[in-house]
Amino acid sequence: MQGTATRERFEQAVLPHLDAAYSLARWLTRNDQDAQDVTQESFLRAFRFFDGYQGGNMRAWLLTIVRNTCYTWLHQNRPPESAVEFDEEIHSEEFSGSADPELQVLANADKATLQRALEELPEMFREVLVLREIEGMSYKEIADVASVSIGTVMSRLARARTRLREALLAAPGKEL
Numbered sequence: 001m002q003g004t005a006t007r008e009r010f011e012q013a014v015l016p017h018l019d020a021a022y023s024l025a026r027w028l029t030r031n032d033q034d035a036q037d038v039t040q041e042s043f044l045r046a047f048r049f050f051d052g053y054q055g056g057n058m059r060a061w062l063l064t065i066v067r068n069t070c071y072t073w074l075h076q077n078r079p080p081e082s083a084v085e086f087d088e089e090i091h092s093e094e095f096s097g098s099a100d101p102e103l104q105v106l107a108n109a110d111k112a113t114l115q116r117a118l119e120e121l122p123e124m125f126r127e128v129l130v131l132r133e134i135e136g137m138s139y140k141e142i143a144d145v146a147s148v149s150i151g152t153v154m155s156r157l158a159r160a161r162t163r164l165r166e167a168l169l170a171a172p173g174k175e176l
Contacts, residue, residue: 010050014043017059020135021066027130028070030119038073042066060141067145117167125160128153
């Protein structure tokens with residue numbers, strides 16, 4: 001009976017963070033199927049060690065597991081910093097805003113440019129940028145997840161933003 005109670009507590013505490021876990025895995029692996037596999041493995045690991053969870057920020061605890069699982073998976077399955085080619089079908093989202101076709105084309109082009117620029121960042125920069133700007137985590141939470149100091153988080157974030165800005169400005173059709 002205790003197994004059922006643990007599973008229910010786990011589901012209540014962890015499942016609300018499923019989207020954040022998948023998002024981080026997706027940005028680190030740069031592939032939908034790999035991200036799904038890593039997310040599933042991460043949740044299995046989180047469940048296995050849930051009884052040892054000491055409280056605190058559940059999201060940060062889970063994303064630490066996702067991060068570590070991603071890097072283990074990447075180390076085992078890909079050469080370091082392997083480049084994944086941008087795939088329009090996988091990486092683009094349908095624009096569902098304005099009825100103006102010209103604005104839709106421009107918005108989709110900007111999304112694709114941003115997506116490519118983010119994916120081209122080195123892992124350590126992409127990681128902190130995703131955790132801060134997409135997941136909305138604090139510097140302290142990112143430091144906990146990445147097992148680095150807050151100063152390192154701030155430094156990596158500044159460098160990531162600079163590299164992203166440079167990549168976006170260097171994109172075709174962009175003026176300085």
